[in-house]
Amino acid sequence: MLFSVGLIYYCIIYTGYISTLDWDGASPLQENVGADNFARMLQDHVFWASLWHTLVFFIVTFTVQVALGLVFACLLHSRLYLRTLYKVLIFIPVVLATATTAPVFRQIFAPDGNLNDVLRAVGLGGLAQPWFAHGTIALLIVMSVQIWQSTGVVFVLYYAAISHIEPEILEAARIDGAGDLRILSSIIWPGVRGTTIAIAILTAIGSLKTFDIPFLITGGGPSYATEFLGTMIYRVSVSLSQVGYGAALSVVLLVLAVGAAIVINAGGRRRGGADV
Amino acid sequence: MFETRRIRSKVLLQILLTILVIPFVFPLVAMVQGSLAGSGWGNYRTVLSLPLLPGFFLNSALLAAAVIVIVLICTMTAAFGFSKLHIRGKEIYFWALLAALTLPEVVLLAPLFATVTRIGAYNTLWAVILPVAALQVPFTTLLARNFVDGIPNELLEAARVDGASVARSFWHVILPLTRPIMAAVVVLVFINAWNNFLLPLLFLQTPEHQTVTLVPSFFVGQYNNDQTKVLAAAVLTGLPVVVAYILLQRFFERGLAAGALK
Numbered sequence: 001m002l003f004s005v006g007l008i009y010y011c012i013i014y015t016g017y018i019s020t021l022d023w024d025g026a027s028p029l030q031e032n033v034g035a036d037n038f039a040r041m042l043q044d045h046v047f048w049a050s051l052w053h054t055l056v057f058f059i060v061t062f063t064v065q066v067a068l069g070l071v072f073a074c075l076l077h078s079r080l081y082l083r084t085l086y087k088v089l090i091f092i093p094v095v096l097a098t099a100t101t102a103p104v105f106r107q108i109f110a111p112d113g114n115l116n117d118v119l120r121a122v123g124l125g126g127l128a129q130p131w132f133a134h135g136t137i138a139l140l141i142v143m144s145v146q147i148w149q150s151t152g153v154v155f156v157l158y159y160a161a162i163s164h165i166e167p168e169i170l171e172a173a174r175i176d177g178a179g180d181l182r183i184l185s186s187i188i189w190p191g192v193r194g195t196t197i198a199i200a201i202l203t204a205i206g207s208l209k210t211f212d213i214p215f216l217i218t219g220g221g222p223s224y225a226t227e228f229l230g231t232m233i234y235r236v237s238v239s240l241s242q243v244g245y246g247a248a249l250s251v252v253l254l255v256l257a258v259g260a261a262i263v264i265n266a267g268g269r270r271r272g273g274a275d276v
Numbered sequence: 277m278f279e280t281r282r283i284r285s286k287v288l289l290q291i292l293l294t295i296l297v298i299p300f301v302f303p304l305v306a307m308v309q310g311s312l313a314g315s316g317w318g319n320y321r322t323v324l325s326l327p328l329l330p331g332f333f334l335n336s337a338l339l340a341a342a343v344i345v346i347v348l349i350c351t352m353t354a355a356f357g358f359s360k361l362h363i364r365g366k367e368i369y370f371w372a373l374l375a376a377l378t379l380p381e382v383v384l385l386a387p388l389f390a391t392v393t394r395i396g397a398y399n400t401l402w403a404v405i406l407p408v409a410a411l412q413v414p415f416t417t418l419l420a421r422n423f424v425d426g427i428p429n430e431l432l433e434a435a436r437v438d439g440a441s442v443a444r445s446f447w448h449v450i451l452p453l454t455r456p457i458m459a460a461v462v463v464l465v466f467i468n469a470w471n472n473f474l475l476p477l478l479f480l481q482t483p484e485h486q487t488v489t490l491v492p493s494f495f496v497g498q499y500n501n502d503q504t505k506v507l508a509a510a511v512l513t514g515l516p517v518v519v520a521y522i523l524l525q526r527f528f529e530r531g532l533a534a535g536a537l538k
Contacts, residue, residue, distance in 0.1 A: 068296070075293045080286070086293060088522060090300055095521040097471035099489040100514040103506045104307040148300060212473055234474075 047249070050227040057143055057228070058207035062200060064147050069154030069199075070192070073162050074184060076155075087155075094152035098145075102216035105145050138218050138226050145213050150206070154199055161195040162188060197264065204260040208253055229253045307514075311507035319508040329491075335480075336470055336487040339401055339408070343469040344462055346409040347416055351461055352454065354413070355420035356446050360432060370421075373414050392479060403479035404487070408472050416461045423457040424450065459527040467517055488513040 072090060076083050093101070108115050165188065173183050211230030218226040227235075233249045311319055323329065357363060358370050392403045427450065435445040451458075473489045480486045491509045 072293075072296065075289060075296075078289055080290050080293060086297055088525065089297055089304075091521065091525075092304065092518055093300060095467050095471075095517045096514045097473060097489050097517070099471070099473040100510045101303065101307070103510050104303050104310065107310055107507070108303060108306055148303065151300070216473075 046227055046232060050229050050232050053139060053226065053228055054207050054210065056139070057146070057210065058204055060143050061146050061150070061207065062203045065151050065154045065203065066196060066199060068147070068151045069158050070184075070188070072151070072155045073158035074188065076159060077162055087159075090155055091152040093149045096149075098149070098212035098216055101145075101149070102213070105141070105217050109141055142210075142214050142218060142226050145217060146206075146210070149213075150203075153202075157195050157199060158192055161192040165191045200264050201261050204264060205257050208257045208260065229256075307507055307511060311504060311511050313504045319504045320512070322505055323508045323512060332486060332488045332491055335401060335485060336489075339405055339472075339476075339487055340466050340469040342401070342405045343409045343412065344465050346405070347412045347465045348458065348461060350409075350413050351416040351420050352451065352458065353446070354417045355424045355454075356450050358417070358421050359424040359427075360429070360450070361442070373417060388475075389478065398479060399481050399485055401480075401485065404472070404475045407475055408469055412465050412468060416465065419461060419464075420454065420457050423454055427453055456527070459524070463520065463524045463527050466520060470517055 072086075076087060110116075169187060170183060173187055178186070209230060210228045211234065214226045214228055214231050215234065229249060229252075233253065236249060313319075354373075358366055363369075388407055392398050431449055431453075432445050435449050440448065471489060472487075476487045476490055480490070491513050
């Protein structure tokens with residue numbers, strides 16, 4: 001009894017320790033300058049830009065991932081060949097570290113990289129360009145890498161959710177003459193709403209946490225076009241050694257993350273209640 | 277799910293699926309292809325002949341093993357306690373733990389850095405092991421608690437009637453029954469620990485202490501951005517997780533799904 005309870009409390013205290021400790025570690029620096037760091041943040045256009053990127057990033061990646069993941073999940077629940085192979089292929093990007101895949105993406109989108117090769121091969125050489133040079137395109141690249149990496153998770157979640165829908169319902173709908181799209185929109189989509197909300201929370205927190213991909217692939221550039229809160233905190237507190245300002249940014253990030261989770265969860269519940 | 281009784285629709289769906297999968301495979305193919313460009317397998321030979329390489333792998337393996345042990349002990353005892361023991365205010369503790377799920381690791385940079393240097397753990401594996409483990413515990417506890425909740429209380433009562441202490445019933449009743457979720461936890465934690473990039477980047481300064489996720493960046497510095505060697509190194513570092521995933525596919529997907537659905 002003492003042994004296990006002790007360990008449980010050790011875990012709680014340890015996690016709590018880590019999470020309080022960072023405040024203690026940061027607060028002396030913060031208190032010295034009062035709210036100056038926060039005031040500075042409000043005037044920092046890079047801060048607003050990175051918030052804006054995070055929002056765009058969230059909306060785009062969420063939409064695409066949900067659409068792709070759901071389609072994959074439905075397709076792989078159909079009777080098609082080589083389903084396990086497809087599943088593995090979709091999921092491999094999830095298990096690979098960003099640090100491992102980043103060099104590939106840098107190469108694919110490089111001026112003499114694979115993408116431009118493919119474009120030239122299919123006769124669209126005019127479209128070939130140095131992809132990272134344009135701010136918007138660089139942001140698109142960061143988003144596509146994120147989508148590439150996490151659609152597998154979304155897919156697995158939807159796949160599991162769909163297997164909980166009873167086959168009888170689907171058969172009944174079929175007999176009533178519902179087509180594939182009708183079944184998708186009227187039975188499956190409402191049936192997996194809980195999963196969609198969970199994915200929304202995961203993606204929202206994930207967008208706020210985004211660090212590896214922009215850091216490794218674009219380095220936040222060109223001229224801050226792919227700066228996110230995560231990379232900004234790193235740049236400010238490690239590269240520029242302004243730990244106080246970095247900590248202030250971290251506080252904002254943490255508040256946003258918790259806030260996003262609460263808002264999405266509450267919103268999802270309320271809508272769920274109204275529907276039922 | 278979709279209508280596949282007619283050959284035509286079946287073929288169409290199969291084609292659609294294949295087209296959708298191509299973008300997912302393309303980078304992987306480009307990666308392997310790129311790593312073989314130039315001097316072919318010679319790239320791999322160069323990378324493998326690097327004397328520091330076994331060290332990188334050993335560090336990552338140590339890191340992953342230590343994190344798995346810590347997380348597993350914390351998770352299983354915590355899940356047991358939260359689910360089956362009567363502890364005052366345990367739900368409050370549970371929510372406090374869940375709040376930590378939203379904690380981005382980049383937020384912890386400055387404070388962790390201060391702590392790590394103060395306790396003298398800077399540039400040792402411990403500086404990475406402890407935070408990585410701590411950041412995993414909330415999620416795995418959530419997973420395991422849901423699972424332990426599904427074990428009937430009667431089993432524990434029966435054990436108690438037979439004179440088993442709490443520790444004994446944890447060891448002989450709960451642990452054997454939770455093997456599936458433990459496997460899922462081990463796989464998840466392994467992949468996360470192996471793939472962690474930010475903390476090793478920050479806390480491990482000398483190559484002797486670094487982990488495999490830093491290998492590509494190491495090669496960028498070492499070989500002056502020789503893409504083919506960087507890619508060969510990337511393939512090698514990615515290989516263990518891919519193999520682990522393919523071998524343990526079922527546990528992995530089940531673990532993920534169980535966590536988010538409940």
